[in-house]
Amino acid sequence: MSQIWFALAASLTVFMTSFNGVHAQSITDVERLFSNLMVGYSKMFRPVLNQSKQVIVVPGLDIVSIQDFNEVEEKISFTALLYLAWNDERLVWDPKDYGGIDNLYIDVSKIWAPQLMLTNVVNKNERLSEDWHTVRVNASGWCLYVIANVFTSSCDVDVTFYPWDTQTCSLDFMPANYGVDKMILYPIYHKVQLTYYSPNGAWDLMDTSVTSELYSFMVRFNVVLERKPRFAIVNVILPLIIMSALNILVFLIPTECGERISFCLTVLLSIAVFLTLVGDNLPKNSNPMSLFSYYLVSVLAISAAITLSVICSLHVYHRSEKQQPGGAWRAIAMCLECYYVRRTGSESADRTNRSDKIKFARPENASHRSSHGMHSIPYSSHTNRGVILYRPTHSYGTLPSDRPEDKPLQKKETDDSDSSVLEITWAEVSIALDKVFFLFFILLLITDTLCFLIIIYHNVSL
Structure with a gap:
């Protein structure tokens, strides 16, 4: 040969x-x-x-x-x-x-x-x-x-x-x-x-x-x-990543605007259209399957999960206030600092400072009333508005704190001062869920994209 x-x-x-x-x-x-x-x-x-x-x-x-x-x-x-x-x-x-x-x-x-x-x-x-x-x-x-x-x-x-x-x-x-x-x-x-x-x-x-x-x-x-690959990167991959990141921003939209569901569905349909376009440009066979097709399905699944999370958050936001949030919901809200817990000691010290600033003013006819054996002792009603009330008393009677009719008021003040935790609403729980979902889906999208790129790079370099 x-x-x-x-x-x-x-x-x-x-x-x-x-x-x-x-x-x-x-x-x-x-x-x-x-x-x-x-x-x-x-x-x-x-x-x-x-x-x-x-x-x-x-x-x-x-x-x-x-x-x-x-x-x-x-x-x-x-x-x-x-x-x-x-x-x-x-x-x-x-x-x-x-x-x-x-x-x-x-x-x-x-x-x-x-x-x-x-x-x-x-x-x-x-x-x-x-x-x-x-x-x-x-x-x-x-x-x-x-x-x-x-x-x-x-x-x-x-x-x-x-x-x-x-x-x-x-x-x-x-x-x-x-x-x-x-x-x-x-x-x-x-x-x-x-x-x-x-x-x-x-x-x-x-x-x-x-x-x-x-x-x-x-x-x-x-x-x-x-x-x-430049054409596919610029016209397919980057727009897909941008739309996926844009979909996660739905958790930053205020719930009161009422546009959350429509925003999620719009992005979800856009990703579905991209999936169709890419599928039309790939061979119609199952062996082998493109890794990019799996990535598109994962992005579509993430977008669908975001839509379900938004629905769940809206459901929690609009729940009736007759049923208070349970311990688990309160723990989520506390961890994410959706409200602040007031401690009894700090609240008592703050109330003491406010009481020191109250001026006990006497009326103009105080001397006239004193001549009749009466004087006025101010006391502050423990109300939200902080109104200072004056109760006329006899000079020869007992002090206001010793009167039987004043004891319920003092008891109420004591009960109010012992309250160390503010009331948690379902709206605050919904805000806490939005924060959890936002961080979770950001990490999920980044991990999904990095895994796809690493697998592609590793196999291509081999």
């Missing part, structure tokens, strides 16, 4: 370099050469004198551009040049006999040419060669046939790490009308040529390779493509 390799490489080198010579050639020499070559020539037979031998065809591919890559339909189109080289033992002449002519262009319909088919074609398999194509033949019998076409083949798309995915697509060619005992394909280049390649806006061409399959009966041109 190494000898065949060397012979093919040497012959192809001679074949390519023989076209560089410039000789004085007349039309008469060309016509005479063509007529002599076509005498007794039949394109129905393989171009070898010994028909038991295999015809060795050397294929090559030069990609011009990536025409289209449809991930949903799993097909890719390349604009490329397919090179086919073989040796026709019947098309040999001596250039000296024909005015130094060492190469000749002949219509493909006049001579034998290999008929190849694209085995992984998407649509109907059609013949690659056309009758108007020409074949370049040199004096040693080597023929070069260049087929320029748009080749569309199927491609198994793996979108597991979308939009940081890498795809490997191939173009598989094999003979259309001969078996392996009659013709083989033997590539001498291990890479796809990129002589005329122009970059694609959505994909980067990372690597290429050429392999021979099925005992050299089929040749496979492999192309490794890497997606440019």
